[in-house]
Each structure stands twice: as structure tokens, then as C-alpha cells.
Amino acid sequence: MMNIAIPILTMAALGFFFALGLAVAYQKLKVEEDPKIEMVFELLPMANCGACGFSGCHAFAVAVVKGEVEPNGCPVGGEEVATNIADALGLSAGEVIRKVARVHCRGNREAAKTRGQYLGIPSCAASHLVGGNKQCSFGCMGFGDCVDACLFDAMYMGNDGLPVILEEKCSACGKCVDACPRGIIELHPIAQNIMVFCQSLDSGKTARKVCKNACIACGICVRACPEGIIMEDNLAKITDQTKISPEQITAIEKCPTKAIGRIHKEEYER
Amino acid sequence: MELLALFISAILVNNFVLYYFLGICPFLGVSKKIDSALSMGLAVTFVMTITAVVSWMINHWILIPYKLDYLQIVSFILVIASLVQLVEMFIRKASPALYQALGIYLPLITTNCAIMGLALLAALKNFSFLKTVTFGIGSGLGFTLAIVLMASIREQLDLSDVPKPLKGAGIALIVAGIMALAFQGFSGMIK
Known part of the structure; x- marks a missing residue:
């Protein structure tokens, strides 16, 4: 009987001793954390990608609870996560584009x-x-x-x-x-369904020489839609997509090098 | 003199990582940056030293007098787990940044076999109290040395053109193997 009792009692005593030590240490070294942070953290996608501008999902959760960023700050989670966080914190979600x-x-x-x-x-x-x-x-x-x-x-x-x-x-x-x-x-x-497929700031002549698909700054697109497109440093730039009407898009697509135009689905199935 | 020899041999000759191949998990996991590797090494050194002291006391004052040697493993695990909890709480309070950097590897010190190995080896070799403490500090410093060396090499590796199939863990393991071979060179130093 004693053969069993002694080890059990010893281990129980040791366990109790260490538990007591930890309990005391916990009280002394406790880190206060807002329970809301944990709540928001659990709603996040846990990609830890840093797209929100913080070091990870936990840092983002801390910032949301502090009110430093809007609940829609997580691009990965999108609208769903934003709504969930907003509901949890009683805030408005804001629109997620x-x-x-x-x-x-x-x-x-x-x-x-x-x-x-x-x-x-x-x-x-x-x-x-x-x-x-x-x-x-x-x-x-x-x-x-x-x-x-x-x-x-x-x-x-x-x-x-x-x-x-x-x-x-x-x-x-x-x-x-x-x-x-x-x-x-x-x-x-x-x-957005129209974009400039070029970044070249070279003059039209140079750009054309080095790449068949470069923007050569001929200005056809700007003439087709001066409200929405401007020419800046030899490169067409879309300033306001909403001002470009479907007819104008057709005109824009006359671009001799096809450096501006609709984004075609086939583009993504190469 | 004997203590000094034990100390040096724990650091270089019988290095826990590179001789016994214990504690490989944090050795590979936290060796990406020198800063966090050093902190990890110091945390392990602290846990090792205290474990050596407490496990010696438990072993010699409780287990051996009551002929409970077979409870060594269980009670040492208890000691290690509690100490790691303590260290974790302390680091979280003292340096949240370090707490983030060590991440999951901090609680994993609990299952770091280097620490268990230390407690069991000290008990097996029947070291005196002073020897046990020396062995604990030496082993901890040996671990720190190994992990910091590894981190320095891996920081350089990030800049070099590693063949694709070897990227990441592959090249890290090869480096660890070469380091272990190099450390074998110390083995003639102390009889």
C-alpha cells in the first residue's frame, strides 16, 4: 500500500508546489490585455501577410480595438471579416472595395x-x-x-x-x-475594366524601338476622352475611369500599340 | 580544474546540439536572425541552469531518499514545464517584442529534449551539486553558441544563391551537419 501511496503523494506535493509558484508568479507578471483584442483576432483570416500595414493579424486586432484603423482595414478578409469585426465591436463597417x-x-x-x-x-x-x-x-x-x-x-x-x-x-x-x-x-x-499596359516614360520613338507594345504617347486615347485620360511624361494615364463612356472605350482601343484598352479575360489565361 | 574541464566540454566537446543532436527544433526554428537566436539561447540557458539546480534538489532530496528514482522523468518534466511557463510570463511582461519574435518556440522549450537530456544526464552521471550547476550553465551556453553561429550563417545564406531544391530547411540541415563535423574537431581536447 505504502509503495503506491508514497510516489502518488510525492508527485502531488511536487505538483502542488510548482502550481503554487506559478500562480504567484502569474499574479506578479500578469499582462493586462483587452478581451476585445482576442475577440477581433479570432475573426481575422490569420494569413499574417501584413497587407493591412501591421506586422500580423494580432497587431491589426490591437490597432482596430484602439480605433487606429477602421474594421475594413484587412484586405484579405474583405467585406465579410469587416462586417464581423464591426458587429463584434458595435461599429460601422465602412465600404470595402x-x-x-x-x-x-x-x-x-x-x-x-x-x-x-x-x-x-x-x-x-x-x-x-x-x-x-x-x-x-x-x-x-x-x-x-x-x-x-x-x-x-x-x-x-x-x-x-x-x-x-x-x-x-x-x-x-x-x-x-x-x-x-x-x-x-x-x-x-x-x-475597373480599362488600364494602361505600359510604364515607359521614354519618348515615343525610343519606346517604340525597344518594345512593340509600349505607349508611344501618340495621344489618340487623350483625344478620345480628354476628361478621363491625360498624357504625362510620355505616358497615358487614366485619371478618372468613371468618366470614360463605352463609346469612348471603343475609340481608345484604336491605340496603335494596344498599350491602353479593356482588360480582357484572355489576358489572364496565357 | 575538474569543474572547468566539465564547463568547457559542455560548451564545445559535448555540445548538446552538435554532439548529442538534442534540441534541434529551436535550433532550426529560431536561427533566422541573430537577435532572436541570442535571446532564445539565453532563455534556454536560464531554463537549463534552473532545471539543473531544481532537478538535482528533487533527485537528491526527494527521489533518491524515498527510492523513487523511476519518477525522475515525470518530475523533471514537471520542473521544466513550470520553469518554461515562468520564463514565458516573464518575457511577455518584460519584452513583448521578444515574446512576438520567439513565438511558438518559447513554449516549445518545454519539449526541448536538450533540457530533459541535461536533467537526465546529470542524474545518470551522478554529478555533485556544483558539477550539475556547471554542467547546466555550460550546456546552455553551448546551445547559445551553436544557435547564434547557425543564425549568423543563415543570415549570410539569405544573400547567397542557394539551389532551389535546397532552399530553406534543406540547406539549414546541411549547414548543421557541417557544423557538427567541425565541432567533432574539439573531441580530442578533453579526455
Whole structure:
């Protein structure tokens, strides 16, 4: 009998001793945390992608509870999460406009001329340091830093050497935007259906020489819709998508290099 | 002199990570940045030292007198788990940033076999109290040394062109293996 009792009592005593120690330590070292933070944290998608501008989902939850950001600050969660958080905290959710990343370059292998063979580290950041592999110093280099940065498998490198974004998977976290050393990727509202597929600020002559699909600053689009499109540093720029009527879009699509136009679904199925 | 030899051998010759291959989980998990690796090493050193002291006391004052040696593993786990809880609470209070950086690996010190290995080895070799403490501090510093070296190498690795199939854990394990080979060079130092 004693053979069983002694070990049991010993372990119980030890356990009690340590539990007591921890209980005392807990009281001394307690960290006060708003229970709301935990509540908001559990509603988040837990992607920890940092798209909201905070270091992770927990940091975002802290900021929402403190009122530093609106509940709709999480681009990954979108409207659903925003509503849930707003309900939980008794706030208004605010409107969530779903955005997607889009590539402002059509300088694929066929269209854009190369400067020579680049044999360095296969990354856009490294290639950009030495001026890139293409004659166009604004276009996509095609090493896929953006694809590597994507946390949601929403990007892949197309056969023509340009990244492809799967809009249904894109959560607009902005990782690819940051990854691109040339700032070719931008976030657009998903409803926007017309864009400029070029970033080149070269003069029309140079731009045309280095890439068949470059904006050559001819101004056809600006003449078609002066309210919504302007020419800035040899590059057409859409200032207000809402002012472009469907007829004007047809006129805009006369662009000789197709550097501006509708976003076609086929674009994403290369 | 004997204590010094034990201390040095715990750091270099019988290094827990690179000789016994214990505690590989945090060794690979928290060795991406030197700062957090150092903090992790120090946290493990602290837990190891206190574990060595407390487990010696439990072993020699309670378990051996009552012939309960077979309870060693259970009671040592109890000691380690409680200490890790304590360290976790302390770090959370003292440095929330460090708490975030260590993340899941902090509570995982509980299941770090290096610490369990330390308590059991000290009991097995029947070390005196002083020797146990020396062994604990030495082993902790040895772990810190290994993890900080590893972190320095991995910071450099991030900048180098690693072949794709080896990226991440693959190259880390290869580096760990080469480090272990290098540490074998110390084995002739102390008989």
C-alpha cells in the first residue's frame, strides 16, 4: 500500500508546489490585455501577410480595438471579416472595395527587345541593379520576384515571360507591388475594366524601338476622352475611369500599340 | 580544474546540439536572425541552469531518499514545464517584442529534449551539486553558441544563391551537419 501511496503523494506535493509558484508568479507578471483584442483576432483570416500595414493579424486586432484603423482595414478578409469585426465591436463597417493587383506591362518576350544575355542572380531586384535584361528600362524583367512574394498562389509566370494574376485568388495584399523593383504592379478596384499596359516614360520613338507594345504617347486615347485620360511624361494615364463612356472605350482601343484598352479575360489565361 | 574541464566540454566537446543532436527544433526554428537566436539561447540557458539546480534538489532530496528514482522523468518534466511557463510570463511582461519574435518556440522549450537530456544526464552521471550547476550553465551556453553561429550563417545564406531544391530547411540541415563535423574537431581536447 505504502509503495503506491508514497510516489502518488510525492508527485502531488511536487505538483502542488510548482502550481503554487506559478500562480504567484502569474499574479506578479500578469499582462493586462483587452478581451476585445482576442475577440477581433479570432475573426481575422490569420494569413499574417501584413497587407493591412501591421506586422500580423494580432497587431491589426490591437490597432482596430484602439480605433487606429477602421474594421475594413484587412484586405484579405474583405467585406465579410469587416462586417464581423464591426458587429463584434458595435461599429460601422465602412465600404470595402475589392481590389486586385494588375501588371502594367505587356513587354513580353516577343514584343520587348533584350539588351543581351543576363546571367546574374535570377531575380528582378538583382537584374534591376544592372539595368535589367530588356532594352526598356521600365518594363517587366520576368524573373518573378512578384510571383515568389505572393502568399496566396494567385500569381504565376506566364509562358511569354510576364506574370499572370488570378484575380479570383488575389487578395490585394500588396506583396507583389512591393516586390517589383520597377513598380509595374498596382492595385486596382476590381470593377475597373480599362488600364494602361505600359510604364515607359521614354519618348515615343525610343519606346517604340525597344518594345512593340509600349505607349508611344501618340495621344489618340487623350483625344478620345480628354476628361478621363491625360498624357504625362510620355505616358497615358487614366485619371478618372468613371468618366470614360463605352463609346469612348471603343475609340481608345484604336491605340496603335494596344498599350491602353479593356482588360480582357484572355489576358489572364496565357 | 575538474569543474572547468566539465564547463568547457559542455560548451564545445559535448555540445548538446552538435554532439548529442538534442534540441534541434529551436535550433532550426529560431536561427533566422541573430537577435532572436541570442535571446532564445539565453532563455534556454536560464531554463537549463534552473532545471539543473531544481532537478538535482528533487533527485537528491526527494527521489533518491524515498527510492523513487523511476519518477525522475515525470518530475523533471514537471520542473521544466513550470520553469518554461515562468520564463514565458516573464518575457511577455518584460519584452513583448521578444515574446512576438520567439513565438511558438518559447513554449516549445518545454519539449526541448536538450533540457530533459541535461536533467537526465546529470542524474545518470551522478554529478555533485556544483558539477550539475556547471554542467547546466555550460550546456546552455553551448546551445547559445551553436544557435547564434547557425543564425549568423543563415543570415549570410539569405544573400547567397542557394539551389532551389535546397532552399530553406534543406540547406539549414546541411549547414548543421557541417557544423557538427567541425565541432567533432574539439573531441580530442578533453579526455
